Amino acid sequence: xxxxxxxxxxxxxxxxxxxxxxxxxxxxxxxxxxxxxxxxxxxxxxxxxxxxxxxxxxxxxxxxxxxxxxxxxxxx
Amino acid sequence: xxxxxxxxxxxxxxxxxxxxxxxxxxxxxxxxxxxxxxxxxxxxxxxxxxxxxxxxxxxxxxxxxxxxxxxxxxxxxxxxxxxxxxxxxxxxxxxxxxxxxxxxxxxxxxxxxxxxxxxxxxxxxxxxxxxxxxxxxxxxxxxxxxxxxxxxxxxxxxxxxxxxxxxxxxxxxxxxxxxxxxxxxxxxxxxxxxxxxxxxxxxxxxxxxxxxxx
Numbered sequence: 483x484x485x486x487x488x489x490x491x492x493x494x495x496x497x498x499x500x501x502x503x504x505x506x507x508x509x510x511x512x513x514x515x516x517x518x519x520x521x522x523x524x525x526x527x528x529x530x531x532x533x534x535x536x537x538x539x540x541x542x543x544x545x546x547x548x549x550x551x552x553x554x555x556x557x558x
Numbered sequence: 559x560x561x562x563x564x565x566x567x568x569x570x571x572x573x574x575x576x577x578x579x580x581x582x583x584x585x586x587x588x589x590x591x592x593x594x595x596x597x598x599x600x601x602x603x604x605x606x607x608x609x610x611x612x613x614x615x616x617x618x619x620x621x622x623x624x625x626x627x628x629x630x631x632x633x634x635x636x637x638x639x640x641x642x643x644x645x646x647x648x649x650x651x652x653x654x655x656x657x658x659x660x661x662x663x664x665x666x667x668x669x670x671x672x673x674x675x676x677x678x679x680x681x682x683x684x685x686x687x688x689x690x691x692x693x694x695x696x697x698x699x700x701x702x703x704x705x706x707x708x709x710x711x712x713x714x715x716x717x718x719x720x721x722x723x724x725x726x727x728x729x730x731x732x733x734x735x736x737x738x739x740x741x742x743x744x745x746x747x748x749x750x751x752x753x754x755x756x757x758x759x760x761x762x763x764x765x766x767x768x769x770x771x772x
Contacts, residue, residue, distance in 0.1 A: 489671065496741035502722070524674050527748040535716040535747065538697050541601040543594060544611050551593060551615055555582050558622055 486510045491521045495528055570634055577625050585622050592635040593618075595718055596642045602713035603646035605702050613649050617641040632727055636720065640728040643710060650706070672742045674749060700750035708743035715740055 486507075491514050497503045498511055515522045576584035589596075596617060601610035621628070621638045628637050701709060714725040715736075726733045 492674065492745070493671065493741070496744050497737060499744075500722075502737075524745070524748070527752060528744045531744050531747040531751065532716055534693075534697055534751070535701075535712060536719075538694060539701060539717055541594075541598045541610070543597055544607055547597065547611060547615075548590060548593060550611075551590070551618060552586055554615055554619055555586050555589075555622060558582065558619055 483510055483513060486514050488514075488518060488521055491515075491518070492524065495521075495525055498525070499528055499532060571630065574625070574628065574630070574634060577622070582622070585625065588634055589618050589621070589638065592638065595635060596638055598717060599639045599642040599713060600646040602701070602709055602717070603643065603650060603706060609649055610646070613645040614642050617645040620645070632724065636724050636728060639714070639718065639720075640730075643728060647706075672745050674745055696751060700747050703750055704743055704746055708739050708746065711736055711739040712743040712747070716744075 491511055494503055494507065494511065498508065503511065515525060570588065573584045573588045577588060593614070596614040597610055600613040600617070601607070604610045604613060617638060618641075621641050628634065701712070704712065710729060711725060714720045714728060715722070720728065722733050722736050726736045729736070
């Protein structure tokens with residue numbers, strides 16, 4: 483298996499999380515993570531970001547948003 | 559008014575037909591179930607509740623006026639999210655019209671590599687930690703610190719769960735650019751949040767200490 487550099491891993495780390503890399507590249511990256519603590523730390527951190535953003539960012543709807551929208555459509 | 563299940567595509571196309579014929583009720587039934595997504599898309603760019611509501615509602619009204627242009631090539635909600643993003647951008651450009659920052663930013667390329675600032679090791683974050691205001695505030699600050707073009711992609715992909723292709727369609731850019739921006743957004747978020755994980759997100763007996771790899 484051809485080794486992959488840290489820089490190449492960083493470029494693909496987001497696609498790796500999204501399961502959007504070719505199987506051959508995935509295997510090379512997985513082999514790299516086994517021996518590179520830096521890249522593993524970046525992978526774990528990026529994973530955590532996705533989890534945090536997915537679960538933790540929410541924009542509370544302003545009270546009455548739906549009613550105001552309904553009224554505006556009605557008045558259009 | 560009962561909520562519409564957006565997964566019912568045939569129902570959606572029926573409502574679109576009715577809305578095209580000028581039925582406001584049908585249009586509202588199409589738009590209302592997705593209003594949170596419209597608001598979030600605008601909020602992610604504007605970071606101001608009143609402005610985001612104005613932009614989102616203006617976008618929905620524009621969609622109603624221009625519904626004849628909706629050709630069903632994407633989901634109805636995706637089409638309105640695209641209009642919301644444009645409205646929010648318009649609003650922010652107007653607010654910054656005396657500045658050149660955003661123009662320069664939009665011209666900058668995507669080709670340069672992004673180097674992580676450090677290699678702090680995050681352990682798994684427990685879901686209970688999300689209940690903590692401290693972490694939520696840090697998240698909001700980190701989101702706000704992202705350049706607009708990265709924040710847009712992060713919101714559409716990781717909050718709205720649009721596909722790469724849908725995100726590209728909404729933003730009017732290629733899928734390669736979406737992936738590059740998403741990579742940068744996630745790594746910059748990681749850099750912005752990592753110092754906060756330096757033992758500060760510990761909960762109970764669990765500790766999430768920052769451990770340098772060297």
